[in-house]
Amino acid sequence: MIEEEDNISGNDTHMKLVNLMSKFRKIKHMDKFVGIKKSEFIMLITVDCTIEKCGTATVSQISSKMEMTNAAASKTIGELENKGYLEKKINKEDKRQSYIELTLKGKEKLKFLKAERDNITKSIFDKLGKEDTDKLFELMEKIYEVAEEEINIRIQNRKNEEKE
Structure with a gap:
């Protein structure tokens, strides 16, 4: 039961991230302000x-x-x-x-x-503000490091599977 809740939470988190990124893409300030x-x-x-x-x-x-x-x-x-x-x-x-x-x-x-x-x-x-900006950069750096680590683990796992 707990695993299902974690999975749903993961899906919700993923969709929140996708939706937020989509909002940023829709801004198109260059088109609007400077043609x-x-x-x-x-x-x-x-x-x-x-x-x-x-x-x-x-x-x-x-x-x-x-x-x-x-x-x-x-x-x-x-x-x-x-x-x-x-x-x-x-x-x-x-x-x-x-x-x-x-x-x-x-x-x-x-x-x-x-x-x-x-x-x-x-x-x-x-x-x-400085405090939130510093937190944002810190979190973005952490997300990058975690993502890079996860990707490298998956690449290594695939290589190991291919060898077997």
């Missing part, structure tokens, strides 16, 4: 960071960093090109390859978006 999708914002950041670290950015570099297909990366890059935030430049030495660059408009938009993100984050943590 850009979260995926486009992440793409702008990735292009900027790739150029900063590597000197250039290609579709394959970007898709690798974002863990997406070249086709998906190209689609988002195309959308950002249409908005005037990115441009492709053909590699003069290898015309099959092109480099992705932020336009001046893209650099300005990225600067604005980062500032907006930082302001929202600061406002949220100011409203939470």
Whole structure:
């Protein structure tokens, strides 16, 4: 009887977590406030960071960093090109390859978006207060450690089962 109650509690906890995560995904503040999708914002950041670290950015570099297909990366890059935030430049030495660059408009938009993100984050943590913010980070770190441990145990168990 106790095991069933624990299991139900586990299911309830799981659903609470799933529902809460779903609420966060629905916020879409970027779309509402600044007219850009979260995926486009992440793409702008990735292009900027790739150029900063590597000197250039290609579709394959970007898709690798974002863990997406070249086709998906190209689609988002195309959308950002249409908005005037990115441009492709053909590699003069290898015309099959092109480099992705932020336009001046893209650099300005990225600067604005980062500032907006930082302001929202600061406002949220100011409203939470230092004590609750510290507790939140402590709990998030603990959840990460426990999740990582659980996953590693399950991976090891599967490997052991496969050996048998």
